[in-house]
Structures are given as C-alpha cells and as structure tokens.
Amino acid sequence: MSETTPSSVPRRTSSRKQVRPIVEHEDGTTSSTPTRSGRPLLDFRGPRVSQPPQHLADMSMDERIAAVKEMGLPAFRAKQLSTHYFVHHSSDVDQMTDLPKDSRAELGERFFPTLLTEVHRLKTGNGDTIKFLWRLFDGSLVESVLMRYRNRITLCVSSQCGCGMNCPFCATGQQGLTRNMSAAEIVDQVVRANQVIAAGELADTSDEDRNLLGEAAAGVGDESGGEAVSETAPTGTSAGAHATASGGAAERVTNIVFMGMGEPLANYKRVMNAVRRFVEPGPSGLGMSARRITISTVGLVPGINKLAMEEIPVTFALSLHAPDDGLRNEMIPVNTRWNADEAIDAAYAYYKTSGRRVSIEYALIKDMNDHAWRAGLLAKKLNARGRGWVHVNPIPLNPTPGSVWTASEPDVAAEFVRVLRDAGVPTTIRDTRGKDIDGACGQLATSQQNDDAVTAD
Known part of the structure; x- marks a missing residue:
C-alpha cells in the first residue's frame, strides 16, 4: 500500500545537522552503537539464574487449591488467601484471623515468600x-x-x-x-x-x-x-x-x-x-x-x-x-x-x-x-x-x-x-x-x- 505524502510535509532536507547515536562512557570515551563493552548486542534470554520461590500470584486458582490440599487443608482456604492478597492487598498472615492460627506461619511460608x-x-x-x-x-x-x-x-x-x-x-x-x-x-x-x-x-x-x-x-x-x-x-x-x-x-x-x-x-x-x-x-x-x-x-x-x-x-x-x-x-x-x-x-x-x-x-x-x-x-x-x-x-x-x-x-x-x-x-x-x-x-x-x-x- 502507498499514499502520496501531503504537500505540507517537508522534503528530506534540513538545515540542522544529523546527529548519530553515540554512547558516552564513564572514562570519557565514546562509541557508536550497537557495540557495548563486548556484551552481546541483543540479549533475549539472559543468563540461567534461579527464580524466586513460588508465590500465590504465580498460581492459578486451581493450582492454589491443589497446593492447599497438599498441606492437608480444605480447598476453601485457597479462596481466603486469595481474598487477602488480591482484594485486601495483604500478605501478612498474622492479620488473617479467618485462618487457623496454628497454620498461619506455614501458609505464609508456602504462599507469601x-x-x-x-x-x-x-x-x-x-x-x-x-x-x-x-x-x-x-x-x-x-x-x-x-x-x-x-x-x-x-x-x-x-x-x-x-x-x-x-x-x-x-x-x-x-x-x-x-x-x-x-x-x-x-x-x-x-x-x-x-x-x-x-x-x-x-x-x-x-x-x-x-x-x-x-x-x-x-x-x-x-x-x-x-x-x-x-x-x-x-x-x-x-x-x-x-x-x-x-x-x-x-x-x-x-x-x-x-x-x-x-x-x-x-x-x-x-x-x-x-x-x-x-x-x-x-x-x-x-x-x-x-x-x-x-x-x-x-x-x-x-x-x-x-x-x-x-x-x-x-x-x-x-x-x-x-x-x-x-x-x-x-x-x-x-x-x-x-x-x-x-x-x-x-x-x-x-x-x-x-x-x-x-x-x-x-x-x-x-x-x-x-x-x-x-x-x-x-x-x-x-x-x-x-x-x-x-x-x-x-x-x-x-x-x-x-x-x-x-x-x-x-x-x-x-x-x-x-x-x-x-x-x-x-x-x-x-x-x-x-x-x-x-x-x-x-x-x-x-x-x-x-x-x-x-x-x-
């Protein structure tokens, strides 16, 4: 597809000098992109490193229910935990009084690292x-x-x-x-x-x-x-x-x-x-x-x-x-x-x-x-x-x-x-x-x- 450029659009001319991209380094030297201190030009994956422990927000609701059941707790606890985090924006299990007191620390460690x-x-x-x-x-x-x-x-x-x-x-x-x-x-x-x-x-x-x-x-x-x-x-x-x-x-x-x-x-x-x-x-x-x-x-x-x-x-x-x-x-x-x-x-x-x-x-x-x-x-x-x-x-x-x-x-x-x-x-x-x-x-x-x-x- 093509379209004629409107007459009001200036042609490719300018009295201003074209400045090209340059990177200025801490030692005062400069280099043109795309080089950078020997690093890869593009990095789509990054190094293989550890990810953080799994959190409630990493899981779907079905996965939360499964995780709660693995702990020997009823499925509805997953909804309670989700309500605290996503609705009330809290991950402090000590404030979650609707959870069993003797299970709060374990739930906090499992779901809220x-x-x-x-x-x-x-x-x-x-x-x-x-x-x-x-x-x-x-x-x-x-x-x-x-x-x-x-x-x-x-x-x-x-x-x-x-x-x-x-x-x-x-x-x-x-x-x-x-x-x-x-x-x-x-x-x-x-x-x-x-x-x-x-x-x-x-x-x-x-x-x-x-x-x-x-x-x-x-x-x-x-x-x-x-x-x-x-x-x-x-x-x-x-x-x-x-x-x-x-x-x-x-x-x-x-x-x-x-x-x-x-x-x-x-x-x-x-x-x-x-x-x-x-x-x-x-x-x-x-x-x-x-x-x-x-x-x-x-x-x-x-x-x-x-x-x-x-x-x-x-x-x-x-x-x-x-x-x-x-x-x-x-x-x-x-x-x-x-x-x-x-x-x-x-x-x-x-x-x-x-x-x-x-x-x-x-x-x-x-x-x-x-x-x-x-x-x-x-x-x-x-x-x-x-x-x-x-x-x-x-x-x-x-x-x-x-x-x-x-x-x-x-x-x-x-x-x-x-x-x-x-x-x-x-x-x-x-x-x-x-x-x-x-x-x-x-x-x-x-x-x-x-x-x-x-x-x-």
Whole structure:
C-alpha cells in the first residue's frame, strides 16, 4: 500500500545537522552503537539464574487449591488467601484471623515468600509521583513508578532486571539483562503500590499536566489517546476501587503500563501470567480492566503476533523512535532483526485482530530523530495501512547520566507534531512525569546514590 505524502510535509532536507547515536562512557570515551563493552548486542534470554520461590500470584486458582490440599487443608482456604492478597492487598498472615492460627506461619511460608524489599523511594514535590527501588530475593534491583492523574492512578511496572535490548538512549538498556522477573514479582509491584495508596502516601489530587507545547499532555496510562474505556470494576464498587472490609471503597491502581525496566515481550510467558492475575475477577486476581493495561515493546514481532492471539484486549504500544531503518538500526538494535515496517505491520495486525487502537511511542531527541521529514515519513507509513488505527505519542527525551543527547526544542517538536496532524494522524505529546526524580521514561536505572531518598521503614 502507498499514499502520496501531503504537500505540507517537508522534503528530506534540513538545515540542522544529523546527529548519530553515540554512547558516552564513564572514562570519557565514546562509541557508536550497537557495540557495548563486548556484551552481546541483543540479549533475549539472559543468563540461567534461579527464580524466586513460588508465590500465590504465580498460581492459578486451581493450582492454589491443589497446593492447599497438599498441606492437608480444605480447598476453601485457597479462596481466603486469595481474598487477602488480591482484594485486601495483604500478605501478612498474622492479620488473617479467618485462618487457623496454628497454620498461619506455614501458609505464609508456602504462599507469601518475600518478593520485594523496599530499598528507598523518591517523591515529587507535590507528592503525585513516587518512584520505588525494590531489592529482589537474589539482590537484583528494579524500580517502579506510581503516578496519580486527575482521572486515574497509573503504575509503571518492571518486567526484567535490566534489559537486553541495548537501546543507547535508555538508562535501563545500558545496564544489560540480569534476569527475567517472575509473574509474582511483577504482580507484587501493584499490590505494594495499592498498600501505599491505602496508607495515604500518594497525593490526593494532581494538577493537569501540560506538555512542552502548552497543551494538555497525554499521561502515562492513556496511550490510546483518550479512547473511551469501558471499565470493569469488582461487584459493588466503582471503577478503580475495591471494597474494604468495612464495606467502603478504597482507591487502588487503575492503570498499569509495562514501561518500566525490561522488554516485556522478551519475558512473554511470565508477563502474560501477570496480566492474567491483573484481569481475573477477585479473589482469583485484581479484577482490573484489560483495556487499562498497556504493554510496550521495541518491536519483537513474534511476541506482538502472539499477543494479538491472546484475546486479552490490552492496549498495545510500539516504541518506534524512528521510521527509517538506517537510524532505527542504531537507536533500536532489535530493528536489525525485525525492521520498522515489519514492526508497524505487526502493530496494525494487532489492531485488526483486537479492535484496539495502537499507540506509537516516539522519543524526540534533538537533531537525531526530530526532523520534519521523519514526521512525514512516519505519517506516510502509518496512513498507508489505514486510518483511525493508531495514535502517536511523541515524548521529549528524558536525560540520563552520561547521555550526550537532549530533548528537542519546543519549536522543532511543534513542527514534528504539526506534520503528523496535518497528515491526519492523531498526535499528542506525552508528559514527562517524574523527571525530577529520575522516574520518567528511559530513566530507570536502579541508582542508590541519591542521598535525598526516603528510606523505607
């Protein structure tokens, strides 16, 4: 398919110099991607390492029932345990007074091994964003970010310890991959965030976010561009709330984005098990709307195709960052395996299969990928596959330590957006929530060096 580029789209010329991707090292030297200290360019599996002990959230309800019976206890105990964890967000068996007192310690050891230990947290000045640093059972470190918006509470979760995709402008990508996270480690980030919300540690309100153009920004968790969402809430509660023991409604995380550390589709099985826990009705799971869960990928085409066949209508986001393979090969090394057109084709196929509008994520980097002709090429490629299937979210680059790049100038970003909109492509610049605590997109790097961190009790 092809479509003539609109006359308003600038040709492939620019007075601005093209800056290529470069990695700056601690010793002051630089190198071009995709090389990195002798490490593999792409790491899809990581080293073979131990996974954490099995947790209740790793199991289906049938598996929980079987495990309870193996302990010589009646099957209904599995439902009680599940209710405490998924409905009341508790794993403290000492507080589970409906369980036999002489069995609580054994049940706690079997179903609730410690998965996340809070190392520290950072909070923005107005308190509407909190970044957590978690230590896992093997000492690995991961981060997650909790954000309140006016109409939702979003948690950005990690799915891997580090990342093997080697994208040079992403702090996580420069760490390399340590291991995949378990389904329960992913789920427990949400449960722990719900505990923080219930304790009143997240600000009660949030101002409207404005982007660098002064417009209302697309928030994290709103990747579909404000597409209407039919929320599914647990029986007897409003959307985004659980019933408390006293019968009232308690706030909780309403939106989940797999945009933390790691490439979700490189940890496909565990990520999808976590998604099933998110969407299963309580007490089997958290009872969330699949439409409020966003899975983002740099373009693992086989994983995108598998996701389309799951029949779980999550929001899908493709981190494209460049429409032309020459640049994208350097920015997104996985592009050497599946190129930009193959990734866009897979994204379009996801839309055709699921009926869910796709998001294109695009980090605007000064003099690298923010040229107007690239916006024109992106619009041409998206429109060639149809209209109404996609929404573009440009994101000003968030600075990371050692980075030689910076965000696009506002007038350049405005021109990029104008070209897309003039071509009929819905486009909204996303916010940079959490940038002041290194909690914005591309900044998660498990640093423990900030002395201003609030240490967990």
